[in-house]
Amino acid sequence: MMTMFSRVLGLVRDMVIARYFGAGAGADAFFVAFKIPNFLRRLFAEGAFSQAFVPVLSSYREKHTVSDVKRLVDAVAGSLGLVLLGITLVAMIGAPLLTAVFAPGFLDNDVKFALTSDMLRITFPYLLMISLTAFAGGILNSYDRFAVPAFTPVLLNLAMIGAA
Incomplete structure (x- = not known):
């Protein structure tokens, strides 16, 4: 149910973005950056x-005991967070290189490439945050709690609709 709601809101999100931003260089830059x-x-x-x-x-x-499980979760969260933080920082510093790799057609247009x-x-810190969110969702799933992890994409779509 939540996944279907998220998909419908994703369609609404795409319609809102298309309405406000059209098919210009700004929309192209945003879609590649996201x-x-x-x-x-x-x-x-x-x-x-x-x-x-x-x-x-x-x-x-x-x-294992609850405290052992907590220690495992803490260790994995710390390791995952540090790795993702490192990747995020490197990607933010190397954003022009990533842009060139993922959108080589933008190299001909300096304004679109820079944008x-x-x-x-x-947008790149999204990777860090959503990965940690998925990690928390995985923990909830292991406890047979599925609604909250299924609802998180709805929040992203609502935020993007509101921001547009």
């Missing part, structure tokens, strides 16, 4: 890490 951390989110937050962590945590919960690089510096 696509890069969103692509990496699939790798870090919803990829192999998430698929491996939830079963490990579920199994660990069955064999995309600047927007990438603004």
Whole structure:
């Protein structure tokens, strides 16, 4: 149910963005700047890490005490957070290089390239935040709590609609 609600709001989000920004250089820059951390989110937050962590945590919960589980979660959260913080900082510093790799067609247009690089510096912390959110969602899923993690994309869509 929440996933369907999120998809509908995603459509509304895209319609609102198209209405306000059209098909110009600004919209192109935003979509590329948002696509890069969103692509990496699939790798870090919803990829192999998430698929491996939830079963490990579920199994660990069955064999260990609550304090042991807490220590595991704390250690994984700290490690994941530090790795993602490092990647985020490097990406923000290297935004022009990432823009050139993901949108080589923008190299011919200095204004669009610079705008995309600047927007990438603004949008890239999304990777850190959404990955930690997915980590927390994985913990909730291991406790058979599915509604809150399923609802988080709704919040993103509402924020983007409101910002537009």
